[in-house]
Amino acid sequence: MVAARRGHVFVLEQHVGGDVWMAYDANSGGHATRIHARSLHGYAIVNPHV
Helix, strand or coil: CEEEECCEEEEEEEEEECCEEEEEECCCCCCCCEEEEEECCCCEEECCCC
């Protein structure tokens, strides 16, 4: 599953708690790729295989 909003998408890896997930973020700012905790606030959850 991925979280998406206009201009940004990241892959959900592991639930941390509440609306926070560890996410694979291939465009995390400054052209960096990282795995970090992200809030899903303002994002839609999307199944990219549908």
